[in-house]
Amino acid sequence: MVISTQNLTFNFGNQKVVNSLSLQVPQGSIYGFLGPNGAGKTTTIKLLLNLLKTDEGSISVFEKDLKSNRIEILSKIGSLIEQPAIYLHLTGRENLVNRAGLLQLSIRRVDEMLELVQLKQAANKKAGQYSLGMKQRLGIALALLSDPELLILDEPTNGLDPNGIIEIRELLINLTRQHGKTVFISSHLLSEIERMATHVGIINNGTMLFQGSIAELEALNQAxxxxxxxxxxxxxxxxxxxxxxxxxxxxxxxxxxxxxxxxxxxxxxxxxxxxxxxxxxxxxxxxxxxxxxxxxxxx
Amino acid sequence: MKAFLLSLRSEFFKTRKTLAFWCAILLPLLICMLMTIGFLTNAEKMASWPGELLWIRFVGNVLNVMGVLLLPMFTVFTAYSINNIEHRADTWKMLFTLPLPKFTVYSAKYVYALLLIFISLALFVLFTIGFANLLSVIKPGLRFNEYHMEFTLMQIYFKLFLSALGILSLQFLFSLLWKDFLKPMGIGFVGTISGIIMASAGWKYAYLFPYSHPMLALTNMLPRTKTPTQSRQLVINILTDDVYVSLAVAVVVFFAGYFILLKRSIK
Missing domain, CATH: 3.30.70 (Alpha-Beta Plaits)
Structure with missing residues (x-):
């Protein structure tokens, strides 16, 4: 299992936002993490990235405890949480160069990523002038920059047009099938991910309602x-x-x-x-x- | 250490095109330049002055503008803008999901703000010396070249730098915790004004209040003298009580800020 949590619980004040969640994300899967808005998806993702402190339960990523191996684990994760975190006063390229510098990656990688998400034309434009879809693609480029083993994407297709959604879908399928990466992707629309997900977790009000492979989900579904x-x-x-x-x-x-x-x-x-x-x-x-x-x- | 330097470089990369960075360079340039223009237009009046008095006037005038009101406000602004870069773009969560120790990210940011203030004050020294010498070249009547106080100048500005560190730590923490502009800037402004009042009223516990440190540093250093001859006894004592308090506040608040950051959830 690439991600596995045991009875993960998180409270905002008195409200249980995540309630004894036990995620099991297998290696090489595209795990669709589904739930309506406000179900606790983003909170769970922030817990997985150690941005929030776990109240109860444990998280292990790559078979290691997250708390005690934070840096090692984070170095193998690329993430995109809610709105992409982009410096709007820098150009798209500068955003990537900045990250590449921090992670000691080669500049060549920056150009590869720009090419991959088709932002080459707009690379030297300020990110503040990007459309929502372009920002989202830059966010995905940032997440992919370090060639991570695990991608954690929080509603990455927000603001993308149908073409963009298809491209991202194909990219993610390619990453998992050809390169053995694992993708954890959240969405509030099943239709958006059912064509790529191999596994699904459905959450509402912080509680897991269903977890299993797409085939298992389909089996629930009688014709x-x-x-x-x-x-x-x-x-x-x-x-x-x-x-x-x-x-x-x-x-x-x-x-x-x-x-x-x-x-x-x-x-x-x-x-x-x-x-x-x-x-x-x-x-x-x-x-x-x-x-x-x-x-x-x-x- | 490498991660720290990379983070520091990234801070520079992010701010090099913003006012936060350029302010540190333009502020000393502008003030020294305006002062030079003032001296040029009044050159005839000062033609008879000895070099020492000219220097003290020139340096003193710049310090009066800079030290009392501008240095605290500049510190407040720098602390704000370094943190605001992350607030504005909602990039804190990104910074803390990088495979870097949280302390590295935090301390690199702080040290970068500290460096900006240091650079700005160092430029004040440089521009003061440069423009004073330029004046003596343009107007030979102004005999700046007859006296030297470069080392004293460095000591003065170094003391000012140390006296601003308490404010820096406090404001850095406020700007880290609050996303909006008004809270940290408001506190900074009220603090600075109160600091000036406390220090100029000569309140004996003013040295415990960080916002009055820059002003205290100046008043302790440059005693107001009635005749120019007395000012020859310009005694620079860098490590005075107010500087100790400033440093202590800076260190304590810096570490406290880190622990608050660890406890807080990152939005």
């Missing part, structure tokens, strides 16, 4: 066989008499839990043989977003 038929109530009764479980009945549709193609065919035949007109029949997956909402609402 329905939706049948459009002329008389839905009679059709549902017929199906029930034949030991089928009916999940929903509306004026136009009957829904059964989906099991297999075989079963879909049998249901169709049964209905048609009993004189029903079947207009359409098909499998429908509940989208993950709905699932995400239903998970966060349960809490």
């Amino acid at each position: 329905l066989l939706l049948i459009e038929v002329d008389n839905t109530v009679d059709a549902a009764n017929l199906l029930k008499r034949h030991q089928y479980e009916v999940a929903q009945v509306t004026e136009t549709l009957v829904g059964l839990p989906y099991h297999s193609k075989q079963q879909s065919g049998e249901v169709n035949t049964l209905l048609v043989n009993n004189g029903f007109r079947v207009y359409s029949i098909g499998k429908q997956q509940q989208d993950l977003e709905t699932l995400f909402l239903s998970i966060t609402k349960q809490a």
